[in-house]
Amino acid sequence: MDRTDSLDAPGEPVTVHAPAGTIIGRRTGRTRRFLGIPFAEAPTGARRFAAPVRRGRFPEPFDASRHGATAQCVPLFATTTVPEPSVPGDDVLNLGIVTPATDADDRVPFPVMVWIHGGAFLAGSQASPWYDGRAFARDGVVCVTVGYRLGVDGFALLDDVPTNLGLRDLLLALDWVQENIAAFGGDPDRVTVAGQSAGGAAVLALLSSPAGGGRFHRAVSLSGVTHDVGADAARDFLCRLGNRLGVPPTRAGFGSRTVEHIQQAVIDLRDERDDNTLVLGPFVGDDILPVSLTDGLGVHGHDIPLLLGATGDEFDGAAAPRDPHPSPSRTAELAADLAAEAAARAAGTRVTDTLFRAACQRVAVSRRDAAADTWLYSFEWPSPVLGGATHCIDIPFFFDVLYAPGAAEALGPNPPAELAGSMHADLVGFVRGQEPTWARATGALGDPAREYGRPGGALAADTAGVFDPVVPTPSEGAEAC
Structure with missing residues (x-):
């Protein structure tokens, strides 16, 4: 065989x-x-x-x-x-x-x-x-x-x-x-x-x-x-x-x-x-x-609920992991790198924005009149190995396989198990037919999205403006896992 x-x-x-x-x-x-x-x-x-x-x-x-x-x-x-x-x-x-x-x-x-x-x-x-x-x-x-x-x-x-x-x-x-x-x-x-x-x-x-x-x-x-x-x-x-x-x-x-x-x-x-x-x-x-x-x-699949999203950095991740305890000589350089990354995100000119996030918005717009709803998510947890929320690293979280072969090489030795539990539970619930707990996408600027693993924030939050980097909309009713 x-x-x-x-x-x-x-x-x-x-x-x-x-x-x-x-x-x-x-x-x-x-x-x-x-x-x-x-x-x-x-x-x-x-x-x-x-x-x-x-x-x-x-x-x-x-x-x-x-x-x-x-x-x-x-x-x-x-x-x-x-x-x-x-x-x-x-x-x-x-x-x-x-x-x-x-x-x-x-x-x-x-x-x-x-x-x-x-x-x-x-x-x-x-x-x-x-x-x-x-x-x-x-x-x-x-x-x-x-x-x-x-x-x-x-x-x-x-x-x-x-x-x-x-x-x-x-x-x-x-x-x-x-x-x-x-x-x-x-x-x-x-x-x-x-x-x-x-x-x-x-x-x-x-x-x-x-x-x-x-x-x-x-x-x-x-x-x-x-x-x-x-x-x-x-x-x-x-x-x-x-x-x-x-x-x-x-x-x-x-x-x-x-x-x-x-x-x-x-x-x-x-x-x-x-x-x-x-x-x-x-x-x-x-x-x-x-x-x-x-x-x-805009024509087909209008009776099918859809969940879609992207990682925060996709192919725009940092070239090297960020040192959590940089030397004084590196502090200014790291600060400049972070400022440049923030500016690129705000401008919406990265591959992540023009190829992946823009696709999410286009889909939401196309399905604006659909009978079934559309929900968006954004994976924001930065891998300490890869230096960002890069392409593919959300898969072990959604599948809840953080210790599968190859995961440590991409995620580091201690990826947050509670984040995997939250993301996996959301996906299981969706497959079971449950309605996601966060707001639906409308196809308008500032559509809300479930934000997973945002540094310095909750493991997941209901935020707005994630897919609108140019004109952010303040979050309303942020929800933690």
Whole structure:
């Protein structure tokens, strides 16, 4: 089945009989884990660069004790904040399920969260330990993590190739969840689709798509953007990539090279030219995304409650950690650095503001007339290692996995557990169908947002003006956790 023995799920075997067939996972304490379940046929051979094909019923019991193959063969960077293991194999269209372990007689349908990993639509891994759903299962939520095609294989704009193959993969995965999740104790009528970075952008794309209707009922976008790929930029990049590979930028040309070879060429092209290779992603102008994400959000998904936000610094974090006890010779320099950061925030000119926070406001404006509400958050806790509230570091807090592999390297040795408890509880409550305790977004300047981990303040507070750095609005009724 193309697995890796190093990622075995511990515990005793547990069997589920689902419409997809008999699936054998592992039970540990009050948690059951089913890993690497293929929801589609492997996208190889004639199925490469083709729309995903639904997986047939398993003819024999399927061993779901290990993570399945990842679409990522080569990481986008040598070192990434999120641990992103690459698992070899062809069956990259697979999903993992972590669910509460209860007796059949006592089982009630649990709400479901389907998680889409990030990685700039070029990389990332559903097998990351930061996406371990055991804390969700502990709190009565079924957590599903999904793999989808990436880069050229998932989002290349090529003649005779369906567009947005990665999004089509995700839609088919959501269909699988609708048909099978009840067998795992999940409620197909309470499915939340959630993701971070590219995963958050995928959530917004699915929410804005006419094809997304009926497949999910709530949505969460962490550090997602509303940028869609232009045809000219995509084709120009594919031509340069084809030249590097020595093949024409066609289905046959790229199909003559392995996925690993292509992914490595993307990395080499970026390193060689210091190039912007982030040009493969959701494409506008087909049946999945007929109009821009912003326009689509004004039409579709209006019955779906949405929670979205960004970290305070995203890609604008300090280059080095701040010394809490600087020497006298460094005090003035550190003060100047902090003043410069504050000025950039106030001007709203950082990448964080123009790419991520602006997207939150655009989404709120697009959904101003929606029947379902929109809520905003801002993650402000500065990592002592990274020197800011940078991209990705909110994930261990939302998943309540502060001591997962790689967390200490990003968060330091003592991240605030109470902040993780608060953020995780808010996300669990939202997935359960509860209304957040802070004010809804209206699409106006100074929209309120739940502010997590603000230095010198409460762990979380109801503040206004977080997404309006130019014209701040005083906070009313600030609320602590």
